[in-house]
Amino acid sequence: MGEENKVTLHGSWASPYVKRVELALKVKGIPFEYVEEDLRDKSPLLLKYNPIHKKVPVLVHNGKPVSESFVILEYIDETWKNQPRLFPQDPYERARVRFWASFIQQVIDCMLKVFKGVEQDKALEEFYEKLSVLEDGIKNSSLGITTTNIQGRDLGLLDIIIVITLGAYEVQEEVFGVKILSPEKTPLLYSWVTTLIDLPIVKGITPPRDKVVPFLHFLKDVVFKAPMN
Amino acid sequence: MGEENKVTLHGSWASPYVKRVELALKVKGIPFEYVEEDLRDKSPLLLKYNPIHKKVPVLVHNGKPVSESFVILEYIDETWKNQPRLFPQDPYERARVRFWASFIQQVIDCMLKVFKGVEQDKALEEFYEKLSVLEDGIKNSSLGITTTNIQGRDLGLLDIIIVITLGAYEVQEEVFGVKILSPEKTPLLYSWVTTLIDLPIVKGITPPRDKVVPFLHFLKDVVFKAPMN
Numbered sequence: 001m002g003e004e005n006k007v008t009l010h011g012s013w014a015s016p017y018v019k020r021v022e023l024a025l026k027v028k029g030i031p032f033e034y035v036e037e038d039l040r041d042k043s044p045l046l047l048k049y050n051p052i053h054k055k056v057p058v059l060v061h062n063g064k065p066v067s068e069s070f071v072i073l074e075y076i077d078e079t080w081k082n083q084p085r086l087f088p089q090d091p092y093e094r095a096r097v098r099f100w101a102s103f104i105q106q107v108i109d110c111m112l113k114v115f116k117g118v119e120q121d122k123a124l125e126e127f128y129e130k131l132s133v134l135e136d137g138i139k140n141s142s143l144g145i146t147t148t149n150i151q152g153r154d155l156g157l158l159d160i161i162i163v164i165t166l167g168a169y170e171v172q173e174e175v176f177g178v179k180i181l182s183p184e185k186t187p188l189l190y191s192w193v194t195t196l197i198d199l200p201i202v203k204g205i206t207p208p209r210d211k212v213v214p215f216l217h218f219l220k221d222v223v224f225k226a227p228m229n
Numbered sequence: 230m231g232e233e234n235k236v237t238l239h240g241s242w243a244s245p246y247v248k249r250v251e252l253a254l255k256v257k258g259i260p261f262e263y264v265e266e267d268l269r270d271k272s273p274l275l276l277k278y279n280p281i282h283k284k285v286p287v288l289v290h291n292g293k294p295v296s297e298s299f300v301i302l303e304y305i306d307e308t309w310k311n312q313p314r315l316f317p318q319d320p321y322e323r324a325r326v327r328f329w330a331s332f333i334q335q336v337i338d339c340m341l342k343v344f345k346g347v348e349q350d351k352a353l354e355e356f357y358e359k360l361s362v363l364e365d366g367i368k369n370s371s372l373g374i375t376t377t378n379i380q381g382r383d384l385g386l387l388d389i390i391i392v393i394t395l396g397a398y399e400v401q402e403e404v405f406g407v408k409i410l411s412p413e414k415t416p417l418l419y420s421w422v423t424t425l426i427d428l429p430i431v432k433g434i435t436p437p438r439d440k441v442v443p444f445l446h447f448l449k450d451v452v453f454k455a456p457m458n
Contacts, residue, residue, distance in 0.1 A: 052332065052362060052366060061321075064321055066321070066324045066328075067328065068327070068328055068331055070327075070331075071324050071327045071328050071331065072324075074323070074324065074327065075320055075321070075323070075324040078320040078323065079320045079321075091304055091307035091308045092290075092293055092295070092304070092308075094303070094304070094307065095295045095300050095301075095303065095304040098297070098299075098300045098303065099295075099296065099297055099300050102297055102299075102300065103281065133281060137281060
């Protein structure tokens with residue numbers, strides 16, 4: 001890797017937004033250096049590269065920073081035009097992928113409410129409703145996502161986003177004491193996610209259970225209990 | 230315009246998200262049919278085209294619907310590749326435009342809080358802080374947006390989004406009784422927006438004052454006073 005194409009990802013191991021970018025870089029086969037940031041003591045480089053939000057992920061390509069995970073994913077696919085492409089090339093198909101990516105952001109917002117536990121029953125109902133819309137949407141969208149073809153094809157944008165969003169469902173169910181992903185209610189989502197988490201490329205970026213469990217307990221018992229949340 | 234390239238925009242005159250799309254179509258010179266939707270009594274066509282969100286805008290191109298305003302803007306620019314391009318062609322410049330578009334979405338969220346009037350002082354402070362970050366960001370970004378060059382160039386994505394977001398500042402200030410856009414605090418934003426609203430193409434899509442004033446009063450006195458808000 002020459003200096004003329006140097007890629008650095010500033011991240012934090014527990015951030016799903018960072019994990020999206022990490023997985024996308026792996027899917028595209030782009031070599032990169034990873035810099036773990038301590039979010040309680042942000043590095044001068046992070047503050048320099050993302051002065052507006054001061055957040056990870058930041059992708060630095062040849063000295064030029066890009067931030068916001070979805071902006072980074074678009075940047076990666078537009079800059080490295082090699083296969084596999086993360087986004088479909090047809091504008092209408094791209095629009096549909098962007099539509100569902102934006103919908104999954106709403107799923108994430110709902111899931112966060114469930115974890116925070118305020119009016120949890122209402123939040124759960126909303127969350128299951130979103131998952132069910134997503135299930136039907138993916139099923140009827142002819143986006144080519146089925147339960148059986150994942151092993152034989154390259155991962156695309158929606159695979160990346162869904163596995164990062166729901167891939168930790170088992171440990172989340174354990175720590176937060178709620179059902180996240182049901183094989184009965186949303187069989188396609190369940191089968192999609194569970195097939196994805198077994199792929200070696202996904203396993204390679206999944207943090208170990210013995211780090212995730214205490215982190216989620218910290219979120220549940222400290223962060224989400226703070227008066228600001 | 231042949232049937233093979235038929236474009237219909239389903240909208241509502243008061244929706245800024247619809248106005249973004251309408252302005253983008255005009256900037257690109259794309260002929261389209263406009264269908265005004267009654268949002269209290271949504272048409273079967275709207276429900277058919279946007280079953281997930283049941284919202285405007287929906288752009289229907291040769292029978293195929295695209296929804297979510299930002300997804301539509303990307304779709305338009307990727308489908309009609311004629312000049313002017315809404316997005317820059319360089320991937321890094323595109324990433325910067327997407328970054329600031331996403332930031333302006335945060336400005337919109339803050340502005341809505343100001344209009345709703347709950348903890349208004351705090352909301353206003355946050356709103357001015359965002360505007361000031363946006364002012365500095367645009368100034369230092371070398372995105373080519375200055376106070377003097379607007380008349381001589383085509384409108385791009387950020388012009389479209391900013392003029393729809395802040396272009397009604399005068400009537401908003403009058404109805405909600407707060408300062409929205411200050412020539413002293415954010416001179417570049419002020420000059421950018423006021424120059425844009427005077428352009429004939431923008432005037433052509435701006436709803437008349439005698440419709441906007443009662444609509445904003447309705448928002449302020451009825452919608453934002455409802456228990457859900």
